[in-house]
Amino acid sequence: MTVQQSLQDTLAQVGRALGHGHRLALLERLAQGEAPVETLASTASLTVGNASQHLQHLRRAGLVTARRSGKQRLYRLTDERIIRLLGLLRQVAETNLAEMERLLSQLFPEEDPQSALKPVTRDELLAGLSGGEVTVLDVRPEKEYLAGHLPEAINIPLDRLEGMLGRLPRDREIVAYCRGPYCVLSHEAAQRLRQLGYRVRRFEEGYPEWKATGLPVA
Amino acid sequence: MTVQQSLQDTLAQVGRALGHGHRLALLERLAQGEAPVETLASTASLTVGNASQHLQHLRRAGLVTARRSGKQRLYRLTDERIIRLLGLLRQVAETNLAEMERLLSQLFPEEDPQSALKPVTRDELLAGLSGGEVTVLDVRPEKEYLAGHLPEAINIPLDRLEGMLGRLPRDREIVAYCRGPYCVLSHEAAQRLRQLGYRVRRFEEGYPEWKATGLPVA
DNA sequence: TTATCATTCTATTATTCGATAGAATGATTG
DNA sequence: CAATCATTCTATCGAATAATAGAATGATAA
Numbered sequence: 001m002t003v004q005q006s007l008q009d010t011l012a013q014v015g016r017a018l019g020h021g022h023r024l025a026l027l028e029r030l031a032q033g034e035a036p037v038e039t040l041a042s043t044a045s046l047t048v049g050n051a052s053q054h055l056q057h058l059r060r061a062g063l064v065t066a067r068r069s070g071k072q073r074l075y076r077l078t079d080e081r082i083i084r085l086l087g088l089l090r091q092v093a094e095t096n097l098a099e100m101e102r103l104l105s106q107l108f109p110e111e112d113p114q115s116a117l118k119p120v121t122r123d124e125l126l127a128g129l130s131g132g133e134v135t136v137l138d139v140r141p142e143k144e145y146l147a148g149h150l151p152e153a154i155n156i157p158l159d160r161l162e163g164m165l166g167r168l169p170r171d172r173e174i175v176a177y178c179r180g181p182y183c184v185l186s187h188e189a190a191q192r193l194r195q196l197g198y199r200v201r202r203f204e205e206g207y208p209e210w211k212a213t214g215l216p217v218a
Numbered sequence: 219m220t221v222q223q224s225l226q227d228t229l230a231q232v233g234r235a236l237g238h239g240h241r242l243a244l245l246e247r248l249a250q251g252e253a254p255v256e257t258l259a260s261t262a263s264l265t266v267g268n269a270s271q272h273l274q275h276l277r278r279a280g281l282v283t284a285r286r287s288g289k290q291r292l293y294r295l296t297d298e299r300i301i302r303l304l305g306l307l308r309q310v311a312e313t314n315l316a317e318m319e320r321l322l323s324q325l326f327p328e329e330d331p332q333s334a335l336k337p338v339t340r341d342e343l344l345a346g347l348s349g350g351e352v353t354v355l356d357v358r359p360e361k362e363y364l365a366g367h368l369p370e371a372i373n374i375p376l377d378r379l380e381g382m383l384g385r386l387p388r389d390r391e392i393v394a395y396c397r398g399p400y401c402v403l404s405h406e407a408a409q410r411l412r413q414l415g416y417r418v419r420r421f422e423e424g425y426p427e428w429k430a431t432g433l434p435v436a
Numbered sequence: 437t438t439a440t441c442a443t444t445c446t447a448t449t450a451t452t453c454g455a456t457a458g459a460a461t462g463a464t465t466g
Numbered sequence: 467c468a469a470t471c472a473t474t475c476t477a478t479c480g481a482a483t484a485a486t487a488g489a490a491t492g493a494t495a496a
Contacts, residue, residue, distance in 0.1 A: 007321050007400055008239035008246075014311045015242070018233030020484085021226035028226075037443060050485060052444055057483095062314030071442055071493050078314045085310060088303045093232045096280030096296045103225050182225055238454085255473060268455060270474060275453095289463050289472055438496085445490065452483070460475065466468090 017061035018089065022046060023054050030064060031083050031208035032140070032179055033147035034076035083212035090181060108187055117190075119204035120175050122213075128175065135169055137176040137200075139189040140207070148217045150177065150210060158185045161192060173199045180206035235279035236307065240264060241272050248282060249301050249426035250358070250397055251365035252294035301430035308399060326405055335408075337422035338393050340431075346393065353387050355394040355418075357407040358425070366435045368395065368428055376403045379410060391417045398424035 017023060025044040029035060041051035055075055058064045063082055066075045077083070094100045110117055120128075128134035129151070136153040138145050145155040156164045168174060174193065178185035186202040193200045211217050235241060243262040247253060259269035273293055276282045281300055284293045295301070312318045328335055338346075346352035347369070354371040356363050363373040374382045386392060392411065396403035404420040411418045429435050 003321055003325050004400065004402075005239060005243075007318070007325070008242045010315060010317050010321065011307055011311050012237050012239045012242055014307055014315075015233060015236030015238075016483095017237075019230050019237040020234075021223060021230045022484095024226045024230055024233070025223075047486080048443070049445095049487080052442095053484080056444080062311060068493080071440090071495095073443065079310055081306060081310050081313075085303070085306045088299060088306060089229055089232055092297055092299050092303060093229050093280060095299075097228060097232075099228050100225070103221055103228065107221050107225070182222065184222075234453095240454090265456075266473070267457080267475095270472095271454080274474080286463080289465095289470090291473060440495075441493085443491080443493105446488090448486085450483105450485085452481105454479100454481080456478085458476090461473080463471090463473105465470075 014061045014063070017058050017063055018085075020054070022050075023058055024086070026051065026054055026058065027063065027077070027082065027086060028180060030075060030077050031086070032144045034067075034074045036069075036072040036074055040075065080212045083208045087209055087212070104182075107182065107184060117201060120201050121204055122210070125175055125203055126215075128173070133173060135172050135174045137168070137174050137186075137189070138178070138207070139176055139185045140178050144179070144207075148211065149207060151216050151218050153177075153218070156189075158189055161189055165196070168193070168198060170198065173201070175203050176200055177203035177210075178206055180208055232279045232281070235276050235281055236303075238272070240268075241276055242304070244269065244272055244276065245281065245295070245300065245304060246398060246426075248293060248295050249304070250362045252285075252292045254287075254290040254292055258293065298430045301426045305427055305430070322400075325400065325402060335419060338419050339422055340428070343393055343421055344433075346391070351391060353390050353392045355386070355392050355404075355407070356396070356425070357394055357403045358396050362397070362425075366429060367425060369434050369436050371395075371436070374407075376407055379407055383414070386411070386416060388416065391419070393421050394418055395421035395428075396424055398426055 018027075022044055026040050029040055029043045037048055037052055037055065040055070041048045044051060046054070055064060055066075059066065062078060064075050065078050066073045068074075094104070125134070125136075129136070136150050138149050138153040138155045139158045139161070140155070141157050142155060145153075145157075149155065154167055156167065176186040176189045176193075178189075181204060183206055190200040190202045207217075236245075240262055244258050247258055247261045255266055255270055255273065258273070259266045262269060264272070273282060273284075277284070280296060282293050283296050284291045286292075312322070343352070343354075347354070354368050356367050356371040356373045357376045357379070358373070359375050360373060363371075363375075367373065372385055374385065394404040394407045394411075396407075399422060401424055408418040408420045425435075
């Protein structure tokens with residue numbers, strides 16, 4: 001076994017860590033911020049034991065680390081670059097696998113590229129923000145909002161949407177975002193708000209991607 | 219099984235494709251340019267049958283495609299982004315896994331960051347090129363050189379180094395590059411040339427990374 | 437100190453994956 | 467059309483991986 005091969009095997013260990021849906025789900029949740037095993041397990045619909053094992057796997061691959069806090073153990077991503085890695089994985093999959101296209105059209109049925117409802121790109125959002133023309137809406141749970149959010153974003157968790165309409169402007173364009181490109185919270189929110197007469201589009205990325213590119217967060 | 223889970227499983231398929239040393243070796247060779255199965259098998263030290271199976275795996279994950287040419291089947295990467303993906307994987311592994319550090323210090327023993335021999339970064343090379351101060355040396359096999367190389371690079375395959383010294387300047391700084399960050403050809407060349415009195419350092423990346431960032435190639 | 441709680445560790449079992457050898461395919465050459 | 471060549475496909479076996487349940491750890495709270 002040459003050094004070259006050992007290097008490749010070590011790299012492969014990182015690749016293998018990305019090679020299971022449950023681990024990707026855990027990473028996606030961790031991209032929102034650190035969390036204890038139980039939270040991670042429940043958002044990924046896993047038993048605690050199983051989640052723990054997958055987290056060990058991720059830890060050995062250097063993708064996550066943990067710190068103690070009371071009797072909990074809080075996991076977090078070791079590195080901002082892991083979010084970029086996941087983003088690239090998505091891009092490569094989207095452009096090269098027909099299966100991805102099929103699944104995405106299921107997830108976001110009416111967002112074909114011709115539609116006026118197609119998601120807002122990062123550049124469009126930045127332009128709208130600096131021009132002061134848009135209101136930014138964060139529809140994630142309050143806990144995730146508090147751990148970090150886009151500048152000047154208003155937080156209305158999806159399940160309290162109807163009760164907090166007062167905080168949204170009727171006359172301005174609203175851009176809703178949530179956890180990431182495949183998160184449906186902002187999509188759902190945009191649909192419901194449109195029915196009520198608001199002008200809303202969803203952001204095509206999420207909070208983690210925004211943060212990972214070095215843009216300001218609050 | 220929700221759509222979200224299917225998406226994650228599909229992404230995981232791409233991750234899993236990166237999760238085996240042999241497949242990473244195949245991808246690395248493919249990053250130099252398209253090649254038939256036999257070439258790929260021999261550079262990765264695999265039997266043709268085994269290489270073929272791994273290539274099918276990569277194909278299903280959307281990372282490679284093939285075209286016929288005569289009775290050969292030429293494989294290539296589907297996407298420039300795959301090179302960026304591999305680069306990120308490396309970066310994440312290097313910063314988070316102690317094992318990587320250990321292996322790299324074995325591969326490049328005298329290149330500690332304090333040394334004057336530490337590799338040339340992309341920015342340094344670009345500066346040297348535009349200033350016309352450096353000679354660029356490509357030590358890959360001629361075939362790979364002909365498939366694409368850095369602008370104004372001189373090709374001297376490592377195994378013909380001593381016979382072609384006449385093409386190298388004695389008074390200018392020489393920057394040697396090869397297949398990628400973990401390729402030892404340029405390292406080996408630099409060592410041998412230094413013994414002969416040339417001023418040589420190696421480029422910290424390789425041809426594929428140069429090309430993938432959109433820099434000009436010949 | 438004991439009890440409790442979050443988490444990890446340790447089998448166990450079922451499933452998937454990787455390597456090999458040999459047959460099958462399918463394009464090209466004589 | 468037969469022979470050859472590059473590659474893929476199929477079947478098999480051994481190795482690695484994933485899920486589960488239950489025991490063990492180790493920090494905190496009573």
